[in-house]
Amino acid sequence: MAPVLSRQTLNRALLSRQLLLSRADISVHDAVAHLYGLQAQAPNPPYVALWNRLDGFAPGELSELIVDRRAVRIALMRGTIHLVTADDYRRLRPLLGPVFERGFATTYGRRLPGLDFDAVAAHGRTLVEEQPRTFAELGVVLAERFPGHDPEALAQVVRARVPLVQVPPRGLWGSSGQAAHTSAESWLGEGSVVAALDDMVLRYLAVYGPASVKDVQAWSGLTRLKEVVERLRPGLAVFRDEHGVELFDLPDAPRPEPGVPAPVRLLGEFDNILLSYADRTRIISEEHRRRVFTVNGIIRSTVLIGGFVAGMWRVERTRGQAVLAVEPFTAFSAADRDAVTREGARLLAFTDPDAAHDVRIG
Structure with a gap:
């Protein structure tokens, strides 16, 4: 019978691999590669994610990676925008084609009956390679070639x-810009790597394991990964959670003792640890998830206390002042309030260095 791992043990394994038990002293590029994709629907969440995880993180280092084309903002897992290294884009995108095809077919495909999608894609590629375009701009120009269809x-x-x-200045720290796009091939140049689902699953387990087949599918957006995991099973460690669900992991991956202390962390919007499992209870309760995940797809910024989501936070900016407003889900102890206040002050020094700061815990 496979060993049973408690929720607390799974939590500490996740925090350890996500560099949230202690900030790591590694390069920004290595951190982005290790984390295997940072959720990036909005420009700033990857910066807050790395601030939480790296010792002495300077946002200009990440901006430089984007400008130098060593990291890119591109739709990948679940069809959503992620920040990844250029090398990981090349490994991941060929594997995730079914996610995009399925998503398009269920949302937009029915609005374009009888259209030659290959012809649309080929013309669209030409247009975005002529100059980066927003989706609104692209749709208008495409409608000139394919009249009578929804732009x-x-x-x-x-x-x-x-x-x-998504090309700069979108995604650069302290800059703004619309989400304008060009093709990855024109931006990064031609390049090929061997893309394999087996490697993708192993990379996922390295940063999110122990995990179930459904967890890997929830993170990637792909289906039918059971046969991939079964192929890998002889080389994996196998466990069960407290509900009997089978979990897989790399044999030598860190699984700290459940009693290892977890520091307060202030996770930004869309942080990956909230989105990368079918069963998220190793980091957030179902009750709290309903408060953090909004009906319009926003994942709010959260407070981790003792390793688990215990509240939400936001920055309110007015007339040269930045206030970190914290909404606890349950009463914080005096020690936790002090720790949240200290971490909040550090976060404001990062996000709003030129403003007056205050931390208010509701």
Whole structure:
């Protein structure tokens, strides 16, 4: 019978691999590669994610990686925007094609009956390689070639079939810009690597394991990964959670003792540890998840106390002042309030260095 891992043990394994038990002293590029994709629907969450995880993180280092094209903002897992290294984009995107095709078919495909999608994608590629374009701009120009069709849906054909990079200044710290896209091939140049589902699953387990087949599928957006995990089973460690669900892991991956202390952390919006499992209870209760995950797809910024989500936070900015407003889900102890206040002050020094600061715990 496989050993049973408690929720607390799974929590500490996750925090350890996510560099949240202690901040790591590694390069920004190595951190992005280790984390295997940072959720990046909005420009700033990857910076807050790395601030939480790296010792002495300087946001300009990540901006430089994006400008130098060593890291890219591109739709990948679950069809959502992630920040990844250029090498990991090349490994992941060929594997995730079914995610984009399925997503397009269930949302936009029915709005374009009888259209030659290959022709739309080919023309769309030409257009974004002429100059980076927003989806709204792309849809308008595509509609000139394919009149009578929904411009929004036309742009989504290109998104589904052409890997599109969000180009700077989008995603740079302290800058702003619309989400304009060009093809990954024109941005990064031609390059090929061997892409294998086996490698993808192993990379996932390295940073999120122990995990179930459903967890890997929830993170990636792919289905039918059971046969991949079964192929890998002889080389994996096998456990069960407290509900009897089978979990898989790399044999030598860190699994700290459940009593290892977990420091307070202030996770930003869309942090990956909240989105990368079918069963999220190793980091957030179902009750709290309903408060953090909004109906319009926003994942709010959260407070970790003792390793688990215990509240939410936001920054309120007015007239040269930045206030970190914390909403506890349950009463914080005096020690936890002090720890949240200290960490909040550090976060404001990072996000709003030129403002007056205050931390208010509701």
